[in-house]
Amino acid sequence: MGTRDCRHICGESSPGIGEGGRTGEWRSSLPVIDQKKCLPVRQNKPACFQCWLYCPDAVISKTVPIQINLEYCKGCGICAQVCPAQAIAMVNEEDFHSELGSK
Amino acid sequence: MERDRKADIQILDGNHAAALGAKLSRVQVIAAYPITPQSPVTERLSEFVEGGTLNAEYVAVESEHSALAVCTSASIVGARTFTATSSHGLAYMHEMLHWAAGTRLPVVLACVNRAIGAPWNVLNDQQDSISQRDTGWIQIYARNNQEILDSVIQAYKIAEAVYIPVMVCYDGYILSHTEMPVDVPSQNNVDRFLPPYKPHTTLEPSNPKNYNLVTLANPRVNAEGVLCHGYMELRYLLQEALQNSRETITMVGREFGELFGRSYASMFWEDRMKDADIVIVAMGSLALEATVAADVLRKEGHKAGVLGLRVFRPFPKGDLVKALEKSRLIVVLDKNISYGSEGATCSEIKSALYGSSVNAGIRNFIVGLGGRDVKARELADAVNKSLASLKEGVLNNEYPEWICYI
Secondary structure, eight states, X not given: OOOTTOOOSSSEEOOOTTTTSOGGGXXXXXXXXXXXXXXXXXXXXXXXXXXXXXXXXXXXXXXSSOOXXXXXXXXXXXXXXXXXXXXXXXXXXXHHHHHHHHO | OOOOOSOEEXXXXXXXXXXXXXXXXXXSEEEEOOOTTTHHHHHHHHHHXXXXXXOOEEEEOSSHHHHHHHHHHHHHXXXXXXXXXXXXXXXXXXXXHHHXXXXXXXXXXXXXXXXXXXXXXXXXXXXXXXXXXXXXXXXXXOSSHHHHHHHHHHHHHHHHHHTOOEEEEEETTTTTTOOEEEEEOOHXXXXXXXXXXXXXXXXXXXXXXXXXXXXXXXXEEOTTSOEEXXXXXXXHHHHHHHHHHHXXXXXXXXXXXXXXXXXXXXXXXXXXXXXXXXXXXXXXXXXXXXHHHHHHHHHTTOXXXXXXXXXXXXXXXXXXXXXXXXXXXXXXXXXXXXXXXXXXXHHXXXXXXXXSSOOOEEXXXXXXXXXXXXXXXXXXXXXXXXXXXXXXXOOBOSSOEEOSOO
């Protein structure tokens, strides 16, 4: 059957980034950060990071400024919900790209 | 190996024997929910843990589903686990039975056979474990309390060699609450027989693993570029492992015999089968009752023998065909029924005999449901009745007969 290079007898695998492919393609809306509102940027020090903590896909960096890996962000919007400074807005993917194109 | 000379005879009921078997196997995690008639197993084990004579984690849970969830989780990270249940409890575990087998975890479960509602009934039949025959577990049926204790210990050695969970089944009340002498092996010898568990799954923070993620039907390349089994390949491997487990089961049984003096080198046991042309087939304590019926039949001049099935899954097709070669009448007793068809053991035997040279008449009797007493005289009558209809040329009946008042 050609699959015997796998020695597992049950459904076993190692965690790896993007095992399901580039899951960013699943997204219908994307998080857009207003860095001026983001607390780590405003205070210029590691702070808050609620978005990093709550992101279920671990695509947000714990850095100043924070960065979101859009190749794997599925657009769930949890970061926008938990941000105490309302610095993240969920923008419709198509609108975002058409706005970019019109600029 | 030297025989176990330090063994001592104790008067034990079946539940106590099962609990002692788990203790001697040095189980590390126990999770169970009490249900009649299994409750004394859990009570006994919690006493062992509380009293400090068994170094194990006893996890109190709110249901049987959770009990087996605890056991599978603990087993994944490498613990030797034990649970016990009956009837509705086993039915409630149904989903987790599949998870344990699918993950190839050597959990051992004592099933104290009890009827299933409706209507409510707490007494013995084998409908509960037979209803779980397709979950990928090995099923062993004990005929007396000695076999319960011995089978639990062997179950760990079998399960951990082939990575398949094992259900040790024994009849509620008839064995679970009946005391009989049991030869209890010494801890030293059980330790010699049963080495510590070597898991195929790991919990290692420096080498993290995923278990049982969504697995598509077809093989797929994983994150490291290795082509991995799809769902169907993993399921094939479970079937292949069960097919091949026969050898391990008999080998472990033989090894047990060498060390403890009680051999379990066969998937079934035989009584007066050498010259028998009439064979009664049954499982568990029912097979012992059948030997009394065979006494009656022998006195009446029949060459009757008994074949007591010990292992129901994997079903020992090849061995059975050989054992039944000389029979002209096979009477299969079932304390269960696949409604709309017949008793599970009978179906298995007919399937095993297909294409073989055995051309015996086969009769199926449904007996002892919900704890209905099974009398040797009734069994002997059933055999005589079958002989009469066989003389009329009827080889097989479409449906089973019931020994009851309808």
